[in-house]
Every structure is written in structure tokens, then in C-alpha cells.
Amino acid sequence: MLDADLLVHNASQLLTLAGGPQRGSQFGTLGIIEDGAVAISGSEILEVGTSLDLTERVRARHQVDASNRVVLPGFVDPHTHLVWAGDRAREFEMRLSGMTYMQIMAAGGGIRSTVAKTRQADLETLKSSARTRMRTMLLHGTTTAESKTGYGLETETELRMLEAIVQLDDEGPIELAATFLGAHAIPPEYDKRADAYVDLVCDEMLPAIKQAWQSIGGGRELPFVDVFCEKGAFNLEQSRCILERAQSLGFPLKIHADEFLDLGGTGLAVQMGAASADHLVHTPEQDIIALGQSDTVAVALPCTPFGLAETEYSPASAILDAGGILALATDLNPGTAWCESMQFAIALACRFMHLTPSQAIAAATINAAAALQRADRIGSLEAGKQADLILLNVDDYRHLGYRFGTNLVSSVIKRGKILIEGGQERWTSPPLSS
């Protein structure tokens, strides 16, 4: 008999997503165990199998009956701008009356307006508004997320954002992977002096972050470094400069590429061995082919075109035909996509990127974990992996994608702890902002 702390059993479908990141014809392999069970010891998965098998072999202190429920790995959201101050509701209204996101940005609004608010916010204020969003993410089944800086655009505020991310990761309940996005926009004080700002990122910010990480990072690996490679933000040459400097300092890389225009960012990401290239709405064919032959994960963000009421989405079938590893994320941010729900990203990906529910689930779990270089630890239900799992109040996985606008998650288990049960929170939340 095996001793376990927790046994989740009787799942109508247990989706294991076993076997690592998925590409090619393998993409969308759920590894379904009918009448499935998971045995958990401490924060790890001990065994996965049928309920019949595990109830015979495992003696568990607690049991969760998952009858009529789908059980799957917690969602991994590999692209968010979780930490910010204020909101941009006014700009939403401006967009509805005809101004574009890029026009608002060129007129000094957009990212810059969130930067002004974020610079004024202290550490506690930043943490408290992010916690409110983290709680919503958890209720919707996200157990790990990436979180970027990029609303400071000066060393001090960028460091404060990183500190907020690390402290929120320590605090939980969602696990966070940090990304430094000092190159998110040109701050107003560097207007028309983009190259000087690039120098500041390269010569001051990156070394300062590397140094400060020894104390604020608490032994964690270095954060990712990301660049918004786009007209009105950073061109290809500037993006390359920043990413090369970051790589020489040992940072792993990401990029925002081809969201509005193709500047060559995806090709650059592949050449540099970036962990992921994100957005990819207007990626040219040769870059899609290069991406498909690489291990750089293509992160599609369907909430962004939806949030901007645009009609073009990432060309998933071209990326998949080329052999790419496709992941999904929310892009949670105050400008283009204030959405905490990976379920909604899945629903959009099914309709506008033509993924099947099983493909969208793989993109939101194991492949999303690969975009964070954590596929060895999260994103699937396999013995030895972290016990991060969710229960849906449906008995067939295809309800994910099919339904939208409501929450199908009934229970959330993070590192072996039941945090949400039957839709009720079982953890004590730290101070939330209203």
C-alpha cells in the first residue's frame, strides 16, 4: 500500500497531458484516463491511474470525489502584465468612437498612461491590485502565470515591479514567473530619443536588475527579458541590441512580435533561442517556418485582437503545419485585454484560431509550461510533477471552448493544497484592493 495525503478519484475524464510539450500530429493528445484518479503526497503527484487501480493501492488521508467532473492540470498563463496601477476605461471608450490603439499610443496615452499611474504607486498598492486579479485567475483555474514589468520604464519603478512579482510569488496562491519588460514603450522623458532609452535599458537597467536579483530574487533563476518589437515601440535593431545584452548577462529571452506589423521580431527570437515569441498575428511565412523548426514556443494571445475588436488572430494552422509548439495566454493587461480567464482564451482560440478543444487544452497547459521553461515540473499530471490540478463541473472536456462567459472550474488544487472546493475559497486571502 502507498501512503498519500490526498486521493482525487472517480473523475469522468482525467486529462494527463503526459509526455512533454506537444507539436506536429501529437498536438492535442490529452492522455485521457476514464474513471481516473490522482494520488498526491505533499506538493507532488505520487501516482496517476484508474480509480479502481489507485483505490486498491493507495491509502489516503483525504479523498476528493470527482464524479461527473473532468480533472486536468491547472492552467498555465505564460504571458501577462499582471502588475499595474489604474485602468484605461476612458481609452476603451475612445477606441469605440474610432481611435485605434496605435493612435492613442502615438498621442501619449496607452502604455504611457499606465506608466504614469504605476510610477506613483508604492509596493503595497501594486501588490494589492495584482492580488485581486490573481484571485480571479485562481478561481478560473490558473495555477501558474508569468508576470511582466514594463509600466515603470525607469530603473526604480521597474525594480519595484519585480519586487512585487517576487513577493506575490512567495505569497501565492498562484505561482509567478517574472519577466523584465523595461523595453515596453519609450517613456515620455525619452521622447524622440529612443536610442538613448535603449542605452539606458542596456547599460543601466539590465545590470542593475542582475545585481538586485541576488537579493530580491531569493535564489530564483534570473527573470526573462522581453522587448515590445513594434512600430512606435522598439525596432528590430533596438530589440536585438537589448536581447543580445540580456543574453550576454545570462537572462533567458522572450519577445512581443508581429502584434500589429511584421518587423522581424519572430526571426530574431528564433535566432537567439528565445523561450517564446508572443502575439504573432502578422508573422511572415519564412519566420513561421523558422519558428516551426525551433524550440521557441509560439504564444498566441487571442484575447488581444478580441479586446481590440480586431478581426485577425494568430495563424495557428500555419504555425502547427510548420511544426511549431503553440501555447495560449491571456495577455492580461489594462490596455488591450483585461481578461484573467484562460477558459475565455480557449473559447476564442477554438473559434478564431480554429483549434479543437483538445488542442487548446494542450496549448493552455503543457505547451504553456514550455513557454516558461517549466514543462519538467508543471503542465501535466504525471508522477513526480507538482500537484497542480483543477476540477471542472462538467463530465466531458469539450465543454472547454464550447462554453464561454461562465466559469467551469469547481475546484483548484495547488501544490497539493485544496484552495478552491466546489467554487468556494478555502484559503485566506491577503489584503485585496476593492
Ligand code: NIG
Ligand atoms: O501585449 N503589446 C504590448 N503590450 C501589451 C499591451 C499593454 C498595454 O496596452 O498596456 C500587449 O498587448
Ligand code: FE
Ligand atoms: Fe503583452
